[in-house]
Amino acid sequence: MKEIVILSGKGGTGKSSVCSALAHIKKDNILVADCDVDAADLHLIMAPENVPGVDFYSGIIAEIDAEKCIACGLCAQKCRFDAISLYEGKYRVEPLDCEGCAYCHYICPVEAIAIPQQNIGNYFQAESRLGFTLVHARLNIGAENSGKLVAKVKSIAKEQCKKEGKDFMLVDGSPGIGCPVISSLSGVDYVVLVTEATYSGLSDLERLWTLLDMFKLPGACIVNKADINPSVASEIRKFMQKKKIADLGDIPYSEDFPKAIAMGRTLIEENETRWRPVFEKIWKAIEEKI
Amino acid sequence: MRLAIASGKGGTGKTTLAVNLALKASGTMKTVLADLDVEEPNGSIFIGGETVDEKQVYRYTPAWNQKSCSLCGKCTSWCAYNALIKLGEIILVMPNLCHSCYACSELCPDGALPMEASPLGTIRHFSRGKLDFTESKLNIGLEQAAPLIKQSLNYLDENFKDHDLQILDSPPGTACSMMEAVRSADYVILVTEPTPFGLHDLKLAVETVRQLELPFAVVINRDGIGNDELDRYLKAEEIAVWARIPHQREIAELYSRGEILFDKVAAVDDALSDILQRLEGLS
Numbered sequence: 001m002k003e004i005v006i007l008s009g010k011g012g013t014g015k016s017s018v019c020s021a022l023a024h025i026k027k028d029n030i031l032v033a034d035c036d037v038d039a040a041d042l043h044l045i046m047a048p049e050n051v052p053g054v055d056f057y058s059g060i061i062a063e064i065d066a067e068k069c070i071a072c073g074l075c076a077q078k079c080r081f082d083a084i085s086l087y088e089g090k091y092r093v094e095p096l097d098c099e100g101c102a103y104c105h106y107i108c109p110v111e112a113i114a115i116p117q118q119n120i121g122n123y124f125q126a127e128s129r130l131g132f133t134l135v136h137a138r139l140n141i142g143a144e145n146s147g148k149l150v151a152k153v154k155s156i157a158k159e160q161c162k163k164e165g166k167d168f169m170l171v172d173g174s175p176g177i178g179c180p181v182i183s184s185l186s187g188v189d190y191v192v193l194v195t196e197a198t199y200s201g202l203s204d205l206e207r208l209w210t211l212l213d214m215f216k217l218p219g220a221c222i223v224n225k226a227d228i229n230p231s232v233a234s235e236i237r238k239f240m241q242k243k244k245i246a247d248l249g250d251i252p253y254s255e256d257f258p259k260a261i262a263m264g265r266t267l268i269e270e271n272e273t274r275w276r277p278v279f280e281k282i283w284k285a286i287e288e289k290i
Numbered sequence: 291m292r293l294a295i296a297s298g299k300g301g302t303g304k305t306t307l308a309v310n311l312a313l314k315a316s317g318t319m320k321t322v323l324a325d326l327d328v329e330e331p332n333g334s335i336f337i338g339g340e341t342v343d344e345k346q347v348y349r350y351t352p353a354w355n356q357k358s359c360s361l362c363g364k365c366t367s368w369c370a371y372n373a374l375i376k377l378g379e380i381i382l383v384m385p386n387l388c389h390s391c392y393a394c395s396e397l398c399p400d401g402a403l404p405m406e407a408s409p410l411g412t413i414r415h416f417s418r419g420k421l422d423f424t425e426s427k428l429n430i431g432l433e434q435a436a437p438l439i440k441q442s443l444n445y446l447d448e449n450f451k452d453h454d455l456q457i458l459d460s461p462p463g464t465a466c467s468m469m470e471a472v473r474s475a476d477y478v479i480l481v482t483e484p485t486p487f488g489l490h491d492l493k494l495a496v497e498t499v500r501q502l503e504l505p506f507a508v509v510i511n512r513d514g515i516g517n518d519e520l521d522r523y524l525k526a527e528e529i530a531v532w533a534r535i536p537h538q539r540e541i542a543e544l545y546s547r548g549e550i551l552f553d554k555v556a557a558v559d560d561a562l563s564d565i566l567q568r569l570e571g572l573s
């Protein structure tokens with residue numbers, strides 16, 4: 001089994017559209033994991049069957065028992081995140097500020113501070129409308145530990161992929177270069193980058209590649225909306241050559257992208273004659289690399 | 291007035307709006323724009339300008355002092371992030387997992403874990419015409435964006451307190467880093483686009499700002515693509531729409547070159563005027 005992660009650095013480059021098109025091409029031999037847990041959108045296109053989500057717990061948030069608290073103020077003084085303050089004569093934790101370090105819990109002289117585990121989101125495993133399994137998740141608002149939820153989605157997906165005997169696991173990653181992205185990289189065989197021919201796209205690609213280079217991961221790149229700005233597109237290509245990033249080809253600016261999303265379709269369904277050859281070629285190139 | 295520009299989904303035009311609004315506003319009032327999308331900041335591509343100040347930002351993580359350590363191993367059980375492990379006769383610190391809570395350092399009975407500074411990122415202050423612009427950039431390979439956002443907001447407080455308008459270009463999503471950026475704002479503009487992805491992620495962003503009890507309005511970008519589901523949702527939820535920026539290939543091309551839009555595209559200029567008028571109405 002090979003694990004391929006799709007990343008973009010910048011949002012809005014068409015990463016999820018590319019991911020769903022590739023999944024469609026390989027629908028009989030693939031499993032898809034949506035690891036953009038902060039804004040998971042693939043299920044809108046893949047319309048998986050309705051299954052109940054599984055709660056995911058990670059990290060803690062401090063809670064002060066007002067009955068036990070003797071208002072010594074030690075916790076408030078030690079908390080580095082200013083999460084504890086005096087409110088009407090009692091010390092209270094502001095959950096949005098609490099970083100979950102548990103320092104206060106260890107030092108409270110009367111053991112008034114509990115550290116319950118936090119439910120930070122749910123994950124789902126279900127059969128998509130195209131037949132393959134989709135594992136996706138929903139991170140709660142403002143939640144920390146998105147990397148942990150990504151790791152969970154990946155491990156569930158991997159296990160299921162093996163069980164089903166599928167050869168490919170496709171991971172739709174988060175934008176950015178922070179904790180969910182880093183978490184989505186563990187154990188990956190190949191990285192497919194989707195960028196766009198804009199200066200923002202190029203700048204974000206450069207930062208993302210620096211990160212991938214630290215992990216020594218092999219990768220290839222697709223330039224979307226390539227004809228929007230041919231000169232930036234060629235700058236991107238120069239960057240790819242310099243960094244030895246394989247070129248998976250260009251995709252022209254197309255209204256089919258938003259149209260397909262609006263209709264809840266993959267690009268292949270939107271216009272089969274136009275897009276099937278494009279994505280079959282891209283997939284073939286990926287398969288040859290891994 | 292501190293205005294946060296945010297969006298659940300990335301790539302909806304948050305930076306475009308923030309940059310253009312800030313430049314236009316700076317014509318009539320003292321304005322600062324802060325790019326807080328610290329993982330992938332792009333504002334400077336559009337703003338350029340001269341560097342006024344550059345500041346390295348640090349974070350503090352424990353460094354193990356073998357000589358004073360008695361190898362009791364308590365630190366490894368205190369750390370909530372598993373950033374410390376005991377391997378034989380060694381305490382190994384993994385700085386990337388550390389959240390700088392100081393618990394291990396201050397609780398260690400032998401004082402063997404002093405905190406040491408390590409680089410977190412940079413904050414740069416540029417100026418273009420009358421606009422002040424700050425860009426915060428997280429060092430690559432670091433996982434936590436929120437501490438840099440927090441320090442960037444402090445930088446704004448210290449340096450631009452008297453500005454009439456502070457605009458924050460927030461990170462995408464609705465997780466901790468977006469929350470950190472948006473929380474300190476007086477008002478939030480959520481940028482979205484009329485597609486199911488845009489709508490789905492907007493709903494999450496709306497839930498977030500409602501939970502924070504922040505007043506907000508929506509700006510629709512790429513108006514004309516997709517369907518009318520977005521409008522139906524906004525109407526049902528009684529959410530104000532402050533402006534609509536039409537879907538035009540010309541805008542996408544100007545954007546791709548890192549150009550400012552409002553002096554070239556009348557529809558964008560009109561949208562910005564509407565937004566500024568609404569903002570005036572608030573204060």
Ligand code: SF4
Pocket residue numbers: 061062078079080081082083084093097098099100101102103104105391
């Ligand atoms: S757990 Fe840590 S961050 Fe939360 S209130 Fe206690 S000391 Fe502060």
Ligand code: SF4
Pocket residue numbers: 064068069070071072073074075076091107108109110111112113
């Ligand atoms: S340390 Fe314990 S007793 Fe002291 S104020 Fe905090 S919760 Fe109350």
